[in-house]
Amino acid sequence: MGSHRRKAPSGFDRGAGAVAVSLLSAAAAVLGAAGASAAPSAPAAPADDTRAEVDRLHTEAEQATEAYNKAEERTGALRGQVRRTQDRIARQQERVNELREALGSLAGAQYRSGGIDPSVALLFSDDPEDYLDKAAVLDRISEQQAGQLDELQDALRELGQERSEGAGKLVELEKSRKAVAAHKKTVETKLTEARRLLNSLTEADRAAYDRASRASRTDLPDLSGAVPASGRAGAAVAAAQSAVGKPYVWGANGPSGFDCSGLTQWSYAQAGVAIPRTSQGQRYAGRQVPLSQAQPGDLVTYRSDASHVGMYAGNGQVIHAPYPGAPVRYDPVGMMPIASVTRV
Template structure:
């Protein structure tokens, strides 16, 4: 979302005092009008509230991105845990079959060892707990039983861990849904407010939000800190003019952190999904030492991020209705400069 640039007031309302003529005095000086103090343009408050709602939606978008990233990681963990459980269950089945074959051989040779008979009882877990203490188990049988017992213990542990991850995943899914509702609510409120503006005011706001430029006159004076940074700069320039889409990381649309993640991915660098994570993804440098490719995070909570391009300019994905564009580095309070 972005720069939240406010338009200058369209004008001032001026009131004039009624000129009073003094009785019997025809002096023109007596008819001079006094001007009352100027008042704010009537729609400034509406535009400021739209900006505030966009800022709140951006914070919710970054929270959504974080929850979604967490959900993706948990889905991967759950999937890997399920694979391990399946492999362990196959191993246990194989061990049971081996022990069953041993029991069958013993039966054919003259009777089933009582300790192996317990394997097929209604409570095999109790059998496994007691098996190593039974005197009649041979060395080979005891080894197989201990292996089976350990495999079953590991399976139980992995199932418990998978159940815990599934619970975390469900919480993360609920968080994603909650943040999505917040974003959509704030954006709907902003759109509704914009629709209350007169046509000319709304058109002026829209022009300001679409004032991005396809290029700058001279960005050659600043040199990227590395070849990777130079590649990211080239990538972010290629995205100029593409639309802001909340929760998107390209290539057809972006939110602020999605644009940074995509641009550095083109340079072979994996960045975290959120602007907060990106602030911590490299070395912090002073703003006075910023070089093209550095990430500039904004506000105290780092809820917005842009890429420094040199000569006091950044490229970023501002907010709905505003395409990826250049803006001054000081468009909002800077919270950090990160060199990846």
């Protein structure tokens, strides 16, 4: 009976087997490494990063816009102050000139009538009584001259103060003008960079971003049952609703385009109410109330620095001018962190 025992492997077979095992082990190691590297979540797509960066730039541009609006508002106020100061200086200078002219006339009259010693004049006078009458007049002229001299000194002192104040206002005005220019440059730089990034997107990604930017409510949402806080608040809401669909234009306060605080300021102006130009100023334009008590017409400011503002329209909606490329629209009141709710 033959033996069924397996033959011992030759040296060649043993070497081939070792190589095979080694190759399998190496393949397993490579596959394992590949599996391990694939385990973490995939990184964000470049388009997502670009969109996030564009949103950040728009936020920073809006903050710079509100700083620009504040500086521009201050510049306007200073221009008015400088103009009024210059008017006062002109009037005061005219008064000084009149006083000087009057004093000159009195001095001339006194010189012509009283140029010699009074006792000598009396001795040679043909009519002593007439002389005494003239002397009394001269005394009164001297008293009047002294009074007008005091008045002239006061007027000159006031004129100097007005000129000093005017010079200070002009210096402050120049600083404010420079601040306006600096903030304007910042806004334009941010928006230029945002446009550059948007233009770097593929056509499909750009279209998706544009759709998201315009994915808003420009139609009237259900605001039934929303009661304005006052008649003027109701008028302001109606004005804001009339602006829905108009473009965001930084630094603009209507009527063809708006930035965020420009929209709310313009809306209240249509109701006959003046409120500050900036979102930070509008935050304190009235009484602050809890969000739970918000009524149409209330101003809602956002972010910790109150750099964005919208108008509460009712039923959890605000009307606001979001950012460049997005029109005035309705959005949920909780679209970003709320800083305050202000009832004007």
